Amino acid sequence: MEAMKKKPVLITVDGRQIEAPEETNLLSHLLDAGLDIPNLCYHEAVRPYGACRLCLVEVNQKGWKPEWRKLTTSCNFPVLDGLTVYTDSDKVLRHRRLVAELLLARAPEAGVVRDIAAKLGVEDTRVRMQKGEMCILCGLCARVCAEVIGANALTFRGRGGRKDIGTAFVEASESCIGCGACEAVCPTGAVRIEDRGLKRTLVRWSTEHEFVPCRVCGKPVGTRRQIEMLREKIRIEEDIFVTCPDCKRQRYAEQIVAEGHM
Amino acid sequence: MQLPIRTHDQLLDAASEARKRKAPPEHVIYLCAGTGCRASGAMDLAGAMKAEIEAKGLGNRVLVKLTGCHGFCEKGPLVVHHPSGVFYQTLKPGDVKDILETTIDRGDVVERLLYRRPGTGEIVRLEKDIPFYANQKRIVFDLNGRIDPFDIDDYLAHGGYVALAKALATEPGKLLEEVKKANLRGRGGGGFPAGRKWEECRSAPAPEGIRYVICNADEGDPGAFMDRSVIEGNPHRVIEGMVIGAWTIGATDGYVYIRHEYPLAVETLAKAIEEARRYGLLGSDILGSSLSFDIRINRGGGAFVCGESTALMASIEGEVGEPRAKHIHTAVQGLYNRPTNLNNVETWANVPLIVERGAGWFTSIGTKGSSGTKIFSLVGKVANTGLVEVPMGISLRSLIYDVGGGILGGKEFKAVQTGGPSGGALPSSLLDLPVDFDSLTRAGSMMGSGGAIVMDEATCMVDVARYFTKFLEDESCGKCVTCREGLRQMGWILDDVCAGKGTRGQLELLGDLGEVVKEASLCALGGTAANPLLSTIKYFGEEYEEHIGEKVCRALVCKELIRYEILEDRCTACGICRKDCPTQAIAGAKKTVHVLDQAKCIKCGVCYDSCKYGSVSVASGSYRRVSEQIKFKLRPVKASA
Numbered sequence A: 001m002e003a004m005k006k007k008p009v010l011i012t013v014d015g016r017q018i019e020a021p022e023e024t025n026l027l028s029h030l031l032d033a034g035l036d037i038p039n040l041c042y043h044e045a046v047r048p049y050g051a052c053r054l055c056l057v058e059v060n061q062k063g064w065k066p067e068w069r070k071l072t073t074s075c076n077f078p079v080l081d082g083l084t085v086y087t088d089s090d091k092v093l094r095h096r097r098l099v100a101e102l103l104l105a106r107a108p109e110a111g112v113v114r115d116i117a118a119k120l121g122v123e124d125t126r127v128r129m130q131k132g133e134m135c136i137l138c139g140l141c142a143r144v145c146a147e148v149i150g151a152n153a154l155t156f157r158g159r160g161g162r163k164d165i166g167t168a169f170v171e172a173s174e175s176c177i178g179c180g181a182c183e184a185v186c187p188t189g190a191v192r193i194e195d196r197g198l199k200r201t202l203v204r205w206s207t208e209h210e211f212v213p214c215r216v217c218g219k220p221v222g223t224r225r226q227i228e229m230l231r232e233k234i235r236i237e238e239d240i241f242v243t244c245p246d247c248k249r250q251r252y253a254e255q256i257v258a259e260g261h262m
Numbered sequence B: 001m002q003l004p005i006r007t008h009d010q011l012l013d014a015a016s017e018a019r020k021r022k023a024p025p026e027h028v029i030y031l032c033a034g035t036g037c038r039a040s041g042a043m044d045l046a047g048a049m050k051a052e053i054e055a056k057g058l059g060n061r062v063l064v065k066l067t068g069c070h071g072f073c074e075k076g077p078l079v080v081h082h083p084s085g086v087f088y089q090t091l092k093p094g095d096v097k098d099i100l101e102t103t104i105d106r107g108d109v110v111e112r113l114l115y116r117r118p119g120t121g122e123i124v125r126l127e128k129d130i131p132f133y134a135n136q137k138r139i140v141f142d143l144n145g146r147i148d149p150f151d152i153d154d155y156l157a158h159g160g161y162v163a164l165a166k167a168l169a170t171e172p173g174k175l176l177e178e179v180k181k182a183n184l185r186g187r188g189g190g191g192f193p194a195g196r197k198w199e200e201c202r203s204a205p206a207p208e209g210i211r212y213v214i215c216n217a218d219e220g221d222p223g224a225f226m227d228r229s230v231i232e233g234n235p236h237r238v239i240e241g242m243v244i245g246a247w248t249i250g251a252t253d254g255y256v257y258i259r260h261e262y263p264l265a266v267e268t269l270a271k272a273i274e275e276a277r278r279y280g281l282l283g284s285d286i287l288g289s290s291l292s293f294d295i296r297i298n299r300g301g302g303a304f305v306c307g308e309s310t311a312l313m314a315s316i317e318g319e320v321g322e323p324r325a326k327h328i329h330t331a332v333q334g335l336y337n338r339p340t341n342l343n344n345v346e347t348w349a350n351v352p353l354i355v356e357r358g359a360g361w362f363t364s365i366g367t368k369g370s371s372g373t374k375i376f377s378l379v380g381k382v383a384n385t386g387l388v389e390v391p392m393g394i395s396l397r398s399l400i401y402d403v404g405g406g407i408l409g410g411k412e413f414k415a416v417q418t419g420g421p422s423g424g425a426l427p428s429s430l431l432d433l434p435v436d437f438d439s440l441t442r443a444g445s446m447m448g449s450g451g452a453i454v455m456d457e458a459t460c461m462v463d464v465a466r467y468f469t470k471f472l473e474d475e476s477c478g479k480c481v482t483c484r485e486g487l488r489q490m491g492w493i494l495d496d497v498c499a500g501k502g503t504r505g506q507l508e509l510l511g512d513l514g515e516v517v518k519e520a521s522l523c524a525l526g527g528t529a530a531n532p533l534l535s536t537i538k539y540f541g542e543e544y545e546e547h548i549g550e551k552v553c554r555a556l557v558c559k560e561l562i563r564y565e566i567l568e569d570r571c572t573a574c575g576i577c578r579k580d581c582p583t584q585a586i587a588g589a590k591k592t593v594h595v596l597d598q599a600k601c602i603k604c605g606v607c608y609d610s611c612k613y614g615s616v617s618v619a620s621g622s623y624r625r626v627s628e629q630i631k632f633k634l635r636p637v638k639a640s641a
Helices: A026-032 A090-106 A111-119 A140-149 A181-185 A224-233 A245-259 B008-021 B035-039 B042-055 B093-105 B152-157 B162-168 B172-182 B194-203 B226-233 B235-249 B263-278 B309-316 B345-357 B359-363 B396-403 B437-442 B461-475 B481-498 B504-520 B524-529 B531-539 B541-550 B576-580 B606-610
Strands: A008-013 A016-021 A056-060 A070-073 A084-086 A154-157 A164-167 A193-196 A199-202 A207-213 A220-223 B027-032 B062-067 B079-082 B086-088 B212-217 B253-259 B294-300 B340-344 B373-380 B386-391 B413-418 B424-427 B451-456 B563-566 B586-589 B592-596 B616-620 B623-626
Touching (some): A016 A026, A026 A056, A056 A090, A070 A090, A070 B504, A090 A111, A090 B481, A090 B504, A140 A181, A207 A224, A220 A224, B008 B152, B027 B042, B035 B042, B035 B226, B042 B062, B042 B093, B079 B093, B086 B093, B152 B263, B162 B235, B162 B345, B172 B194, B172 B235, B172 B359, B194 B235, B194 B340, B212 B226, B212 B235, B226 B235, B226 B263, B226 B345, B226 B373, B235 B253, B235 B263, B235 B340, B235 B345, B253 B263, B253 B309, B263 B294, B294 B309, B309 B340, B340 B345, B373 B396, B386 B396, B396 B413, B396 B451, B424 B461, B461 B481, B461 B531, B461 B541, B481 B504, B481 B524, B481 B541, B504 B524, B504 B531, B504 B541, B524 B531, B531 B541, B563 B592, B563 B606, B576 B586, B576 B606, B606 B616
Parallel strands (some): B027 B062, B212 B253, B212 B340, B253 B294
Antiparallel strands (some): A056 A070, A056 A084, A154 A164, A193 A199, A199 A207, A207 A220, B027 B079, B373 B386, B413 B424, B563 B616, B586 B592, B616 B623
């Protein structure tokens, strides 16, 4: 939507000309152009954040001297008219590898981190490993919760090496609606959800939710809080909130048959 | 006097009225009531002085004026007598009687309270002749030791707000040119030309006509307190600078983001803002012009990173204080996404001076690339600890030896860390380096906010790098991987090196980590956080080599690499070290040479400090130091067989 209002400009990426709307985020266009730029904290559903530092590129703006060429993350760098981008220079690759080493030490058990590191030629890290950690503090869970869901159940706590992410006061969240968006966007699998019967447990957030059962078959429809929120947000047929997808399909099929459309 | 003041003439009237009302009596005693002197008892001294003046009935002849910081914190509490200019130092309430009887009654000086030159002991009577002051160029600090910061009339009587009146009668575009010509560069750390920032902010589109100016008073560098002292000593100078900035830029609202830990500065500033409003110097139609502008105080919660402009703005907005990328400058989209011009306290305080005296005057001070003066917090192993304002371009040597009085205790200079924790440590070979923005950056350090921590030979540079790296890791907001994880890993490796467990591979790794933290971090905190490490590797590489290769700490600091011993041929068996040792590691008895059990020793150094006979040594490899011999009475006892 936003992109449509912006003026298209030409940028040069690794010697190739690409047209992109001005002031939109550079990384999305690099990915659209088929370039394999590693990234973990970027997600098109939320605003760029610049935490994981993997999508590093070198840029040089129009009017800059060659020696002003600088390293930057592409997710939070804007497309500018006449911008020159280098995505695989020695400097870029060297720094991406160092970042991968740091990430590998942070979350050695995260498969996606290991894969990205391996692709960059980093099999091992020279720095101290933190065993058992999966979270790289990219903040996607908190950002999606705030920007997309609007629940604001998650936040960063502390700073520096003691930084952590989770619910307020490390207690079960009163704002969480149990929608599971945090798990869906988590790149490393650090956010885990366990669904058992009519109970949903967000393990990392120590928060539990109760599912609303399908009024027909009893299977879970959604969590009670999620449905309450949806009810408030969108005003549609009440039946949808209390019937599971299978039964909805069944009911529509029966309706269609009864009404003789087919 | 008619309030609010509405015209230039009314301002001049108010000033001359204030001058009459504030006309000094026969004697004025300027008593430093800055935070440093208060900590060493200035308020008790002030109480005693006022009581004694009243008791002696000197009320109409002598005025005790509590001022902001004079800078010479090392010698506080201190006073300056007017009109003689005599300077008295390290005063106690008990000295009051003597000062009043000798100086006020008899017009003489109390010799024992005067400053003495270190080394020669020569007496210096007048403030202006003390080398600490004589080698300074105090333009921002000019009124700090002379005016009552809680009284706007005192500022008016000293020519305050004249620059504002002049500015409001000048077209903003012209003012901007003047500030650009003055080449006023940001005193908060970056050294970015203020004029260019103002211009960018002024020409940035402001849809609702709202632009902000912010004064950054979130002074977080350990040991730096110049911004605090400017606000505590002369808050109206900062307010005046901000109003001039607002007029030039077209700003409507101002913020001062100040540390909550600066209660006196907050109190002083709040009073000053209130008075400025009452006088019509803030608010609507300032001095009868079309400018409407007001200032709010926003107190910071103590995060170092909130001194970074984007984190600071996030904090004012009520968000977590995390920086964001600045590809679009805050001058274009800053606070609440509106054009915002942020400058530091000292930068704002320079503005009225430039407007009043002109860009030509300003550029005549300092160097070509860095005009004006800079205030430094001179701390560490230097004789004259305190705040000093010197012209840009002064050499580090002159700063440390002429103004600072050299190294404490006659020790050797080793390094000076400029620019606060994210600056770099510069060695003695660079003592003749001119202190300006560009020279310091080229040398791998920075001007920063103007901290200057002086270190002597007993400082381990690896330990220094570790200390600052850990400080920065702790204060990093933790948003980006390089700064958070990189600094943490660097800290761990430096722990290893200091513990004698470092390897050559780790030295190379430190270089790599330093580079990635510097090059790939999101904000300036990360971008400069590797400076302490990289500069110490660059200038003191041999100390890293010794720690790693020989397991030796030449400064005798790193506990795992040093060893304390009692010298049996010098021990007098006095028993003091044995009594003081917290782990009972020292065995011995009367007339029996004492012996230190290495297995029990925790290397606290208490025995070394407590020995009065020069009988305890500390060593690492071939480096060795023996405790100072203060007493000579007892003879050494013979070692028992």
